């Protein structure tokens with residue numbers, strides 16, 4: 001029912017050419033989740049799949065979820081709701097702000113509720129959803145960021161899409177995955193789909209103490225992956241070296257990146273490649289997890 005969005009097929013798999021990869025003899029291909037659709041972009045689309053199916057099955061009139069005012073998750077949710085005929089409501093962190101993302105959410109028909117910071121912090125409290133369920137009877141509630149097992153299972157499709165295209169770039173196999181990690185839901189989905197066949201490297205866009213490891217362990221156990229620090233002092237922190245790296249990489253390879261996830265993930269990969277972590281001849285798949293809509297707010 002939701003297989004494939006109109007105007008989109010699989011995420012394209014493209015060879016990535018950068019001097020530091022060539023220097024180390026490491027081959028890298030990018031799976032462009034940013035290109036699956038003009039509006040419903042990135043890993044958030046895969047994380048929504050099972051939620052959309054559950055909502056349709058339950059005849060839910062609408063979908064509710066939470067996020068911040070640059071949220072890629074709410075953006076994908078609003079676009080998917082519009083595309084597939086669900087009303088949508090977004091519960092936002094903080095006070096009303098006018099960002100490009102917020103304007104898109106409203107243009108896509110999402111009803112917005114601003115919870116303040118305290119109200120947003122209460123999102124894990126028992127009973128948090130009760131008033132919203134009373135206000136929106138029968139609507140399907142989706143955890144922050146589309147996380148949990150339902151989110152992870154949808155990400156198995158990412159593995160299928162990449163494998164189906166290996167021959168198109170002249171590969172018969174690959175050695176490992178590399179991707180940005182926020183909650184770790186997407187990484188957990190890859191680990192579950194791989195069943196140990198290929199290791200998954202996660203570049204942490206959030207500090208270590210955010211409970212990401214515990215979250216991944218709950219979904220996918222403790223084997224088959226490796227986490228690398230990549231947040232550079234905190235989620236959403238941006239330093240000049242990072243921004244220069246993004247600009248250089250874009251100019252050289254044509255690959256658009258943003259500074260919260262994909263830019264930090266690629267920079268962390270360069271650090272590991274330059275440290276000799278991958279032997280010459282290694283073939284890596286870097287997942288472009290999307291998020292480019294969010295960079296209108298700061299790049």
Ligand SMILES: *Cc1c(COP(=O)(O)O)cnc(C)c1O
Nearest residue numbers: 182183184185186261289290291
């Ligand atoms: C949300 C997001 C991530 C992190 O995904 P998780 O499943 O939470 O780890 C990575 N990249 C981009 C662009 C995102 O929007």
